[in-house]
Amino acid sequence: MKWSKYFLPTIKEVPTGTEAVSHQLLLRSGLVHMLTSGVYSYLPLGWRVLSKIENIIREEMNAAGAHELLMPAIQPLEIWQKTGRDKTLEEVMIRFKNKKGTSMCLGPTHEEIITDLVKSFVQSYRQLPVTLYQIQTKFRDETRPRFGVVRACEFIMKDAYSFDTSLEGLKKNYDAMYAAYKKIFDRCGLKPIIAEADTGAMGGRLSHEFLVPAPIGEDKAKDEDGIEHQAIEVGHIFQLGTKYSEALGAVYLDEQGKQQPMIMGCYGIGVSRLISTIIEVHNDDKGIKWPQEVAPFLVEILPLQPSDPEVMGLAEQYYDELTKCKIDVLMDDRDESAGRKFNDADLIGLPFRITIGKRTLAEGKVEIKNRATSQVEVLPKDAAVGRMLALAGK
RNA sequence: CGGGAGAUAGCGCAGCUGGCUAGCGCGCAACGUUCGGGACGUUGAGGUCGGGGGUUCAAAUCCCCCUCUCCCGACCA
Numbered sequence: 500m501k502w503s504k505y506f507l508p509t510i511k512e513v514p515t516g517t518e519a520v521s522h523q524l525l526l527r528s529g530l531v532h533m534l535t536s537g538v539y540s541y542l543p544l545g546w547r548v549l550s551k552i553e554n555i556i557r558e559e560m561n562a563a564g565a566h567e568l569l570m571p572a573i574q575p576l577e578i579w580q581k582t583g584r585d586k587t588l589e590e591v592m593i594r595f596k597n598k599k600g601t602s603m604c605l606g607p608t609h610e611e612i613i614t615d616l617v618k619s620f621v622q623s624y625r626q627l628p629v630t631l632y633q634i635q636t637k638f639r640d641e642t643r644p645r646f647g648v649v650r651a652c653e654f655i656m657k658d659a660y661s662f663d664t665s666l667e668g669l670k671k672n673y674d675a676m677y678a679a680y681k682k683i684f685d686r687c688g689l690k691p692i693i694a695e696a697d698t699g700a701m702g703g704r705l706s707h708e709f710l711v712p713a714p715i716g717e718d719k720a721k722d723e724d725g726i727e728h729q730a731i732e733v734g735h736i737f738q739l740g741t742k743y744s745e746a747l748g749a750v751y752l753d754e755q756g757k758q759q760p761m762i763m764g765c766y767g768i769g770v771s772r773l774i775s776t777i778i779e780v781h782n783d784d785k786g787i788k789w790p791q792e793v794a795p796f797l798v799e800i801l802p803l804q805p806s807d808p809e810v811m812g813l814a815e816q817y818y819d820e821l822t823k824c825k826i827d828v829l830m831d832d833r834d835e836s837a838g839r840k841f842n843d844a845d846l847i848g849l850p851f852r853i854t855i856g857k858r859t860l861a862e863g864k865v866e867i868k869n870r871a872t873s874q875v876e877v878l879p880k881d882a883a884v885g886r887m888l889a890l891a892g893k
Numbered sequence: 894c895g896g897g898a899g900a901u902a903g904c905g906c907a908g909c910u911g912g913c914u915a916g917c918g919c920g921c922a923a924c925g926u927u928c929g930g931g932a933c934g935u936u937g938a939g940g941u942c943g944g945g946g947g948u949u950c951a952a953a954u955c956c957c958c959c960u961c962u963c964c965c966g967a968c969c970a
Contacts, residue, residue, distance in 0.1 A: 511919070511931065512905045516963040536962065591969075608970070642894065642968065650969080658970095701970050708970090717969080735970055767970060803929055838930040845930090856929050 500796065501818075502831045506543050509843050519715045521778040522647035524787050528847045530774070537644025537652035544847065545774065547795035549655065552773050553634050555686045555792060556657050563679040565630040565659050570612050572636060576602035578611045582746040587700045591639040605638035610701070610743050610765055613660045617761070618749035624664050627751060627761065630672055632659035634770060646715050649731060649775045659766040662744075664753065669762045673705075673738055676766045680709055680734050683768065687777055688790025691733060692720045701765065702742040709734035713779040731776045732769070739763040781871070787848030788871045796829040797891055799849045803837045803856040810855050813865070813880060817853060820884045826891055845870070851890060853883055 510527040517523045525531050530545030541549055557567065576594065579585035585592070585604075593605040606612065613631060621627060634657045641652050648654065661672040677693075684691050691709040698706045709732070710720040716729035741760040744750065750758045781788045791797065798821065802814035814830060821828045829849060831840050837856075844852050854866040865883050867876045867890070878886060 508903095510904065515905075516899075518964065533962090588970095610970095639969085643964095643966095645964090656970095696970090699970055706970085732970085737970075765970085769970095806928085836930085836932060837928065838932075841930045843931085854929080858929065 500827075500829050502829060503833050505829075507847070508542070509846055511842075517647070519646040519649070519775075519779070520782055521649070521715070521775040524778050524782055524846075525647050525775065528787055531648060533647075537641055537650070539648055539651060539653075539771075544795045548774055548789075548793055549771065551793045551795070552687060552770055553657075556634065556683055556768060556770065559679040559683045559686075560632050560657070560659060563630070563675045565632045565661075567633065568631050569633050569635060570606070570609050570616065572606050572638065574604055574606050574612060576604050578615060578747075579604065582611055582743060584611065584700070591641065593638045593640050606635075607637055607639045608656075608767075609633070609635075609658055610660070610739070610763075611747065614743040614747045614749045614761075614763070617660075617662055618744075618747060621662065621749075621751055621761070624751055624753050624759075628661060628663040628668050628672060630659060630661040630676075632657060632766075645717070647775055648771050649715065650717070651771065654769065655771040657768040657770050661764040661766075662749075663762045663764075664751065664759065666762060669738055669740075669764050673736065673764050676736050676764070677707065680736065680766070680768070684709060684711075684733065686792045687773060688781060688793065689733065689773075689776060692722050692728065692730060694720055696735065698737055701737050701739065703737045703739035706735060706737040708732050709736075711776050711780065713776060715779060731772065731779070733773055733776055734766075734768045736766040737764060739765055782848075785842070786846035789848050789850055791850050791891075794827075794850050795847075796827040796849050798826060798828050798851040798853060798887060799844050799847075800828060800830040801840055801844055801852055801854045802830070802832060803840070803854065805832050805834055807857055810857055810860060813860065814855050817855075817884055817887075821887060824884075824888055824893060826887070826893070851887065853887065855880075 508529045513523050514526045529542050532540045532542060534540060576585055588607055591607050595603055597603050634655065636653055637656045638653055641650055644650055644652055663669045663672060689711050691711045694708050694710060696706050696708040710718055710730035711733050712728040712730045714729060716731045718730050718732050720728045720730040722728060741762060744760040744763055749761045751761060753759050777793060778787050781790060800814050800817050802810045804810045818828055818830050848870050850870055852868045859865060863880055864877050865880050867883060867886060
């Protein structure tokens, strides 16, 4: 991508009414834009990060044997009345009546919907176990949205649901999800504390929270050494048991031809919240330091004098070669001062920066800088692409 | 939902003991000079001072009501 043709508005000054570092950087680096409290647009760069995170989640969910689907956000209230959660979740549920006068809501979560769906198709133990998941927008009318996208009224969540015929089966699925979660967060550059937690409004037998220590955390978490941290909850997994299947009549016939309620688990990840959390953990006073796997682009090519044919020629050459090798490249080809481009590069925080300037190029050299470590390598111009590929692990 | 802070140009702010034809910095447009860490000069565009009502010769400024935003708490899968 070429910056001059891209929609990437960076902001120099700290936006009014922002306290959290991640909230400030989210806005300053052109990732999101607030429409109203707790409701955000994702700009092209933010959308790319979101897609990277989603793809990591997809890969690990699929590897764990879950199947992706997509359920509706618009839901009849009737189904919520069957489990009584129209009351439990009354405060956060956004409700309305459709033209026929039917009470509807925007889904704050999907246990009821998935249970109803699986009930429609699964009648036999032979069809179980099954685990389904979706990545979808949830709606919660939060009293106090906070810290940008950390607690929002409209947010993106990955929610998975397992259906089993036995507690052993549930345990197995639960363990598989637990393991997948560890991989997902690790790939996102996060080291969550995993803690047993209350099952709260979800109900059920057992649950674990995945908590990432951060100054803006709303949850308390004790680490292995018993030290308490403020932490952001990025994931929560539950052994639900039969609460929903019994309430909604999701039953199957076992080998004896006897009707049994399905045994369920559910597994959530706050996808949009992860963006804030990653920024909260990976930043310095100049901007974001994206972990490689979730970075919107892997490398920024920075020609300092775009009007210089030799500088720009080399930049274009790198751009083409790296793009051919399937590296996500952003080239700052804007006709702006060097200082501004350097500062913007630090702000948006791509893992690597290739700087091409007249002065260094006169000696046949260019620079590669690692954003996270600040390490700078000066190397012959013909070695830059090869080195970059090595750094990218290709 | 309780407590606190705030809303003036796209962004960051000043002005608030009434006198404003509303200003500064950044950004934006044009031209020229620059060109390795947010360059410089000249010219220019851009505002229902969050909204409504009131007091007054006169309101961004004083009074009342409302809306919105942020922070702390309560709440929260």
